[in-house]
Amino acid sequence: MQLKSMSRPVTEVTEAAPRRVVLTGSRGAETGGPSLSEKFLVVRGKREAPLPRRRPRLGGLETILGQDDRTRILDTDQAPWRQICALEIESAFGTFIGTGWFVGPKTLITAGHCVFDSTQMNGWASSITVTPGRSGEAKPFGSLQASRFSSVDRWVQSQDPDYDIGCIHLDQPAPDSLGSFSVAVLSNADLQNALVNISGYPGDRGDGREQYFHANRILRVGPRRVFYDVDTFGGQSGSPVWIYEDGSDVPVVVGIHAYGTGGTPADFGILANSAPRIVPEVLEQIRKWMAENGDATA
Amino acid sequence: MTEGRKVTVSRAGRVLDASGRPVAGAVVAVVSGTAPTPEIGIRSGADGRFTVALPAGKFRLQAHARGQAGAVEVDGGGGEEIVIQIQSSP
Numbered sequence: 501m502q503l504k505s506m507s508r509p510v511t512e513v514t515e516a517a518p519r520r521v522v523l524t525g526s527r528g529a530e531t532g533g534p535s536l537s538e539k540f541l542v543v544r545g546k547r548e549a550p551l552p553r554r555r556p557r558l559g560g561l562e563t564i565l566g567q568d569d570r571t572r573i574l575d576t577d578q579a580p581w582r583q584i585c586a587l588e589i590e591s592a593f594g595t596f597i598g599t600g601w602f603v604g605p606k607t608l609i610t611a612g613h614c615v616f617d618s619t620q621m622n623g624w625a626s627s628i629t630v631t632p633g634r635s636g637e638a639k640p641f642g643s644l645q646a647s648r649f650s651s652v653d654r655w656v657q658s659q660d661p662d663y664d665i666g667c668i669h670l671d672q673p674a675p676d677s678l679g680s681f682s683v684a685v686l687s688n689a690d691l692q693n694a695l696v697n698i699s700g701y702p703g704d705r706g707d708g709r710e711q712y713f714h715a716n717r718i719l720r721v722g723p724r725r726v727f728y729d730v731d732t733f734g735g736q737s738g739s740p741v742w743i744y745e746d747g748s749d750v751p752v753v754v755g756i757h758a759y760g761t762g763g764t765p766a767d768f769g770i771l772a773n774s775a776p777r778i779v780p781e782v783l784e785q786i787r788k789w790m791a792e793n794g795d796a797t798a
Numbered sequence: 799m800t801e802g803r804k805v806t807v808s809r810a811g812r813v814l815d816a817s818g819r820p821v822a823g824a825v826v827a828v829v830s831g832t833a834p835t836p837e838i839g840i841r842s843g844a845d846g847r848f849t850v851a852l853p854a855g856k857f858r859l860q861a862h863a864r865g866q867a868g869a870v871e872v873d874g875g876g877g878e879e880i881v882i883q884i885q886s887s888p
Contacts, residue, residue, distance in 0.1 A: 703825025734827020
């Protein structure tokens with residue numbers, strides 16, 4: 501009898517995005533300076549060690565990585581929080597909650613599985629209610645109904661987490677005053693250890709109607725995903741994962757939050773949540789969706 | 799390369815309160831597991847029922863509604879109905 505050699509799988513990390521390419525957003529209407537939440541909560545730059553926890557770390561294999569350090573955002577009528585939307589998703593298999601964010605007045609980006617899931621939703625979502633900056637029962641910009649959605653072939657055909665990106669097309673534009681996120685393709689070196697911010701609408705706090713924020717660092721960079729120790733929960737799928745570049749107040753999205761710890765390869769040896777990364781072809785697809793909606797793609 | 803999503807199977811479930819009555823509008827989510835599952839929130843229907851797509855593996859699900867919460871450990875793939883009983887935190 502012959503033996504067949506088997507080895508521990510090793511996930512290769514290759515440089516997929518050496519170029520820095522940016523899709524420029526807008527902060528929207530000025531409201532007299534940065535929001536207090538933005539001023540005191542967001543993180544910038546890089547860090548090799550994790551940010552200190554406000555409470556003791558307990559450990560555990562959950563999307564809340566140890567003790568829950570998320571903070572509720574109250575000034576959701578200000579940038580960038582108002583550019584983040586609570587999603588109520590209707591499908592053949594019931595109702596779901598998620599998160600989306602504006603790249604243009606008629607274009608929201610979210611996770612692919614918030615618009616299409618062959619098993620969970622039995623296909624495409626039928627309609628999505630989009631509420632920018634929702635804060636409990638307060639809807640400072642009202643709600644918008646959407647029924648046109650897009651994803652990419654690699655998600656729709658094979659549900660590959662690396663390609664879990666989606667788009668919500670609005671028939672009527674959101675107010676210009678909301679503004680929109682910038683989006684950038686950054687190199688592995690730029691992303692490794694970068695401090696990232698995530699804000700969205702989880703189901704465990706506020707019933708998917710309140711916006712919660714947490715920040716920490718990117719632990720690992722894959723060819724198509726970024727992995728970070730930021731606390732999230734179901735309902736935050738589709739949230740923007742953003743950074744601030746040196747000396748800039750412009751939030752720049754580098755990933756689309758989609759997975760908890762189960763989506764992180766075991767051989768990485770880390771406890772992390774993850775997002776499909778903004779790579780050149782993802783940015784190009786976002787530009788195409790914006791052009792389709794008549795949004796400017798500067 | 800990263801781990802791809804495995805073949806998933808739709809499983810039925812119900813959210814019940816401490817008295818065994820169905821809970822409408824609860825949010826159910828997979829909070830940990832041995833395979834990738836999306837971080838979407840699933841709302842239970844008027845009869846407390848929901849469906850969740852799970853690949854093979856072991857998973858922990860939580861349900862939350864009106865300040866109450868509950869959790870259950872399940873094996874993925876096909877199987878019997880998942881029941882999550884919620885109650886107020888001590």
